[in-house]
Amino acid sequence: MGVPVKGLKKDENKYQLNENTLERIYAGWLGKVIGIRMGAPVEGWSSEEIQKKYGELWDYPVDYGNFAADDDSNGPVFLVRALEQVEPGRKLTAQDVAEALLNYAPYEHGFFWWGGYGLSTEHTAYLNLRQGIPAPLSGSIQKNGKTMAEQIGGQIFIDPWGLVSPGNPGQAAELAREAASVTHDGNGIWGGVFVAVCISLAFEEWPMEELIEKALTYLPSDCAYAEMVREVLKFWEKDKTGDWRVCLAFIQEHFGYDKYPGSCHIIPNAAVMILALLYGGDDFARTLCICNMCGWDTDCNVGNLGSIMGVRAGISGIDYEKWQRAVNDLLICSGTMGSLNIMDVPYGASCMARQAFALAGVELPGSWKELLENHLESCHFEYPGSTHAMRVRLEQAEEDENGDREYTAGEGCRQEALYRIYNTSEMSCTGRRSLKVEAEGMRAGAKLYVYQKTYYRAEDLYDNRYEPSFSPRIYPGQYLRAKVLACGIQGYVQLYVRDLNDGELLSGKKIPCQKESWLDLEFVIPFKRGACLGEAGLLFTAQEEGSGGVFTAYLDILEYGGEPDYEMDFRQERLESWCEHWSSTQWEVTQFTRVKGSTWLEDEWLHVSGTDFAETYTGSHTFGDYCLSAELKPLCGEKHLLNVRVQGAVRSYAAGFYGEGKLGLLKNKNGYQILAETEFFWETGKCYCIEVQCRGAVLWVLVDGKRLLEYEDCDGPYLQGAVGMSVFEGSHCAYRNLRAEGAHYQARSEQ
CATH class of the missing domain: 2.60.120.260 (Galactose-binding domain-like)
Incomplete structure (x- = not known):
């Protein structure tokens, strides 16, 4: 993103961030979550099917209790974390977002729809990235074709780039373009730019039609997305009935699903979003409900509008009893990091708020500075x-x-x-x-x-x-x-x-x-x-x-x-099915997430095996200095390791047996690199106790109580992270008595 992108307009940012900005970011993110929850039960339905089932639908269709993970919230809340890895003075690039996707999305389960290569846009781009195809080629028309590149995902994950750019639509547009280009191209990108700019503009006071018109200036005037928006605007301006269903009939005739290829094209769904913005009377609930009753990809469409209208209305414009209380701030996710999969709405909002103020070069106001910097x-x-x-x-x-x-x-x-x-x-x-x-x-x-x-x-x-x-x-x-x-x-x-x-x-x-x-x-x-x-x-x-x-x-x-300071007893854990209604293939060991491979329990042992590699994690992303130890029993293959300071699938350290007669310490930096190694002649089927000690940037590796490796990482060390186990090149290893200890280990080390 080092140079301005053709088609994007640069603005002077006149909006001043303040304490109200923080509340509006929260309201926008809450609105996103409300919209997803509202639209999920009727996702993929037509307007006619919704009307037949519910009539007028002015509420949540289903009382979910604890609403589970959804791709429309997974993408935004994890991909925006790419900003954490951008050094001061450097601009975000598509490859930064690509690495966040690889870091937080497990391999072909969780996170989003894994519909197959060439069928699911995100699945296709993910596999491209896994095979070393860089972004933005990973999501391009050149690589995947126009149909694949212009599905809806370009805008449904885009909300955070508007939320971190309050009143700065030029920045929102550039960030959104980089992010969307990882998986999409063409109108798939322009839809993301449009939505992010609308969210950014919503922090200021604009009549709705002016907000839409201004957002259009960030798109090429001849792109199909912009042409569709202008056509819906023209219809609304001429419509004397004020009846949104009349406009819906126009959209179905001119921009319906039958007019566009693929499973979920961006243009029809964006059209009903524009309809709802224009016919919603600038009211949060009415806008979202109209969009929901229009049908098609409802959780995506209503979720995007929830962000726009949440920022625009502020928290006071969202009825607590009707919309907010049911959410109860809970946000369940399905990424690689298990402790981040239990999230709440304020945490996500605070992460984005901290980035918004940092990008603007503005200090957080009052007590918010202490909260967001030290008590996030x-x-x-x-x-x-x-x-x-x-x-x-x-x-x-x-x-x-x-x-x-x-x-x-x-x-x-x-x-x-x-x-x-x-x-x-x-x-x-x-x-x-x-x-x-x-x-x-x-x-x-x-x-x-x-x-x-x-x-x-x-x-x-x-x-x-x-x-x-x-x-x-x-x-x-x-x-x-x-x-x-x-x-x-x-x-x-x-x-x-x-x-x-x-x-x-x-x-x-x-x-x-x-x-x-x-x-x-x-x-x-x-x-x-x-x-x-x-x-x-x-x-x-x-x-x-x-x-x-x-x-x-x-x-x-x-x-x-x-x-x-704890030890796992794998006899206390069990295998759980997380997808019994859709598939019987998704089984996980309790307390663990899995990137790839197979994990199962036998007596006191947890087994990890894979065709190429397998990794599984537990513990908290906030663990700092600690010692991790476990008994390992190599059963097949030559690479059997423990992971420490795990920050995701492409950021961690690993230590253990790494080849015949070798003990290694490795760093995963979107690919494992050997930091240190030594000879150690281990045997298949024999048990070993491996211990990895982490203090600051220094790591030590011990086998059966003997310290064999020491290394200080001076190249962007990972200072926090969870724990895990991994095998490579078709290996199979069993683990037991996994022990993580912090303060007690430090006290021993100082004696």
């Missing part, structure tokens, strides 16, 4: 309405006949109690907002849990067509911190985590609730073997009857981090 992973509740996917569960001293129930934000009522959580500006400790928790009728001994789910099983999610798999977000050895103010009844509060494998509750010290001052709580989770931590939060215990009063608490910060 935390629950901070500073976005209006945000809940960070927190939940509440009440356990009375005596269970009723229905047993305990779990509720999301704003819901939950039984005979004995009413309990709810919601965002408020009434109280705060570190910023302006907090999460308010209320419960009525708590009896003595009642326990109120306010928590995040930190791990999901297949049965927890409504629809797993995009095959998510997870690693927990928190581990033994790490800390859990919170700031809380509680009042209403006498009682205690403590931090806790729950182990899903054996049901054990691990908790910190009970602290009496204080009505007048905020409590700073911290709990360091003790070492545990065989754990899978699935909940993390606060436990409030009532000391006396509520007597009709209301228990109230305010939560300002909830965060977890630090280094791990």
